[in-house]
Amino acid sequence: MSAPATRRDTPLRIAVLHGPNLNLLGEREPAIYGRTTLTQIDASIVVIAAELDVQVECCQHNGEGQLIDAIQSWRAGRIHGAVVNAAAYTHTSLALRDALAAVAVPFVEVHLSNIHAREPERRHSLLASLAIGMICGFGADSYRLGLRAIVGRLRENA
Numbered sequence: 001m002s003a004p005a006t007r008r009d010t011p012l013r014i015a016v017l018h019g020p021n022l023n024l025l026g027e028r029e030p031a032i033y034g035r036t037t038l039t040q041i042d043a044s045i046v047v048i049a050a051e052l053d054v055q056v057e058c059c060q061h062n063g064e065g066q067l068i069d070a071i072q073s074w075r076a077g078r079i080h081g082a083v084v085n086a087a088a089y090t091h092t093s094l095a096l097r098d099a100l101a102a103v104a105v106p107f108v109e110v111h112l113s114n115i116h117a118r119e120p121e122r123r124h125s126l127l128a129s130l131a132i133g134m135i136c137g138f139g140a141d142s143y144r145l146g147l148r149a150i151v152g153r154l155r156e157n158a
């Protein structure tokens with residue numbers, strides 16, 4: 001893992017990764033996930049990134065392979081930290097876990113819903129033990145809190 005950037009040298013570059021079906025936010029099960037669209041979430045992330053003086057790139061993929069390709073693209077110091085909502089792959093994908101372990105980019109796991117208060121199959125995350133921490137249950141705010149958390153941690157360690 002390359003050394004984290006600070007305000008004093010190159011800007012921090014943070015990836016925000018959204019997994020399957022999150023492109024449907026706003027219309028998908030609004031009682032669980034709220035009415036905020038992914039476009040609105042990403043726009044609010046860009047505002048907070050500007051406030052924190054970091055660069056951010058947001059992307060969403062439905063496919064496991066596409067998500068793995070996105071994670072692999074973080075290598076060689078291109079991305080310093082990440083906010084990851086792998087959606088249903090959180091609970092099933094050893095391949096995503098392996099990709100996150102391989103790149104060793106520090107990340108915060110986020111979920112809109114409180115996965116620990118949901119069906120048993122959603123209560124376990126295959127990614128959590130690799131993450132710095134998890135933020136869940138705050139709707140779209142989970143992402144914003146996640147961004148502040150990863151930037152705070154990277155700056156603390158700089």
Ligand code: DQA
Pocket residue numbers: 020021022085086087088089090110111112113114115122
């Ligand atoms: C989710 C929770 C997952 O269990 C679910 O499959 C999702 C969204 C969340 O953000 O609450 O798609 O990751």
